Amino acid sequence: MDKLRIFSANANRQLAERIGGFLGLPLGKAKVSKFSDGEIQVEIEESVRGMDTFIVQPTCPPVSHNLMELLIIVDALKRASADRINVVIPYYGYGRQDRKVVPRTSISARLVANLITVAGASRVLAMDLHAGQIQGFFDIPVDHLLALPVQFEYLKKIEGEIIIVSPDAGGVERAREMGKRLHASLAIIDKRREKANISKVMHIIGDVKGKVAVILDDMMDTGGTIVQAAEALMDDGAQAVYACCTHPVLSGNAVERIKNSPLKELIVTNTIPLSEAARSVEKIKVLDVSPILGRAIERIHRDESVSSLFI
Numbered sequence: 561m562d563k564l565r566i567f568s569a570n571a572n573r574q575l576a577e578r579i580g581g582f583l584g585l586p587l588g589k590a591k592v593s594k595f596s597d598g599e600i601q602v603e604i605e606e607s608v609r610g611m612d613t614f615i616v617q618p619t620c621p622p623v624s625h626n627l628m629e630l631l632i633i634v635d636a637l638k639r640a641s642a643d644r645i646n647v648v649i650p651y652y653g654y655g656r657q658d659r660k661v662v663p664r665t666s667i668s669a670r671l672v673a674n675l676i677t678v679a680g681a682s683r684v685l686a687m688d689l690h691a692g693q694i695q696g697f698f699d700i701p702v703d704h705l706l707a708l709p710v711q712f713e714y715l716k717k718i719e720g721e722i723i724i725v726s727p728d729a730g731g732v733e734r735a736r737e738m739g740k741r742l743h744a745s746l747a748i749i750d751k752r753r754e755k756a757n758i759s760k761v762m763h764i765i766g767d768v769k770g771k772v773a774v775i776l777d778d779m780m781d782t783g784g785t786i787v788q789a790a791e792a793l794m795d796d797g798a799q800a801v802y803a804c805c806t807h808p809v810l811s812g813n814a815v816e817r818i819k820n821s822p823l824k825e826l827i828v829t830n831t832i833p834l835s836e837a838a839r840s841v842e843k844i845k846v847l848d849v850s851p852i853l854g855r856a857i858e859r860i861h862r863d864e865s866v867s868s869l870f871i
Contacts, residue, residue: 561585564861565608567637569617569629572833575650575850576616582854588613590636592629600629602636609641612861614685616853619653619672620832621811627653627672631679638680646860647681648853650831651779651807655690658697673697685856687831687849688778688806691730703866705856707806707829708734710847711776712741714827720772720799723747725764727777727789735776747773749789769797779807780826783814787821800824807831808846810838818844 567588568576580587589605615637617630630647637645657668669691676684677699684698687705695702715722715738722744726735728751739746747766773793780786780803790801801823808828810818815837818826826841828834829849838844856866 561858561861563610563612563643564857565606565611565613565642566857567604567613567615567633569602569615569626569633571617571620571626571629572650572831574833575618575830575853578830578848578850579616579648579854579857582850583858590633592633600625600632602629602632604633604636604640607640608637610643612644612646613637613642614646614648614857614860616648616650618649618651618831620651620807620809621653623653627675631675634676634679634681644682645680646683646685646857647676648685648857650687650849650853651809652686652689652694655694658691658694669694670697683860685853685860687853690778703856703860705852705866706870707831707847707849707852708738708741709852709870710829710849711804711806711827712738714845714847715774715802715804716742718772718774718802721770723766723768723771723773723798725749725766725768725773725775725789725793727751727775727785731777734778738774738776744774745771749775749785749792751785751789764792764796768793770799773798773801775801775803777803777805779809780805780814780828781809782812783810783817783821786826787817787823790821790823794822802827804828806849808834808838808844810835815841 565588567590569592591603619627654668654672684702724735724739725747726732727749750763786803804827826844829847
């Protein structure tokens, strides 16, 4: 492990420190600052020549700023002669724009992949991508991790007959995998999205009456979809409703929506740091994914299998 170095910019330094603690390594010395006009400056304050380097940086809000920090630190490590530059992106911003749903729009998920590759990254390590096909947007190796193991350990402690609910058709595969592990049935929310960040629950496919419904999704942004789904599930006779989302983006008035919703708990992970307002909400529970990321980093460094972590 003497050739392994872990660096962090400013997006989620606490998670990087947890990963370093899991591996028994201090964070690499890097100064990420700004000029008075807002330009980002990165200085690597130790030798990384010939090192296997990992940069922990989710591209969470402010998305564009954190993405630029990531690109500049990759460039700095490349110019400092690091052997490998592995980019650890617990949350991949711009991941929702993975296809053209209407004419004359950008596929920014591919654009960001190109930027990371051109900057000099050797490999990407991501968690719960919004769409699996994003892995194919990169021309470098991608390891796609799942928060499912830590979510499973928490959900299996919930009392009652659980039914896993997918908030849309795209999340059925994720919900089905969790349902298999919990020996739980599956339901699907049939919704219609009027425009970005605005959706309307139309119908519930599946019998939730008297059951504990767990809505499983990759992220919660404004909270509109999850809260509407929770209300619809309670109206359909669910005993209680939980939501389990890997990435707590929680933009706009999401925190207020959660507080006033029928959700019993919102279970998230620490891929994105919570705001002070979100930390004060008792029904928001945070799970730690640093052991999964740490084990993956260790295996990549040793050229071992990463997929075996999830078998």
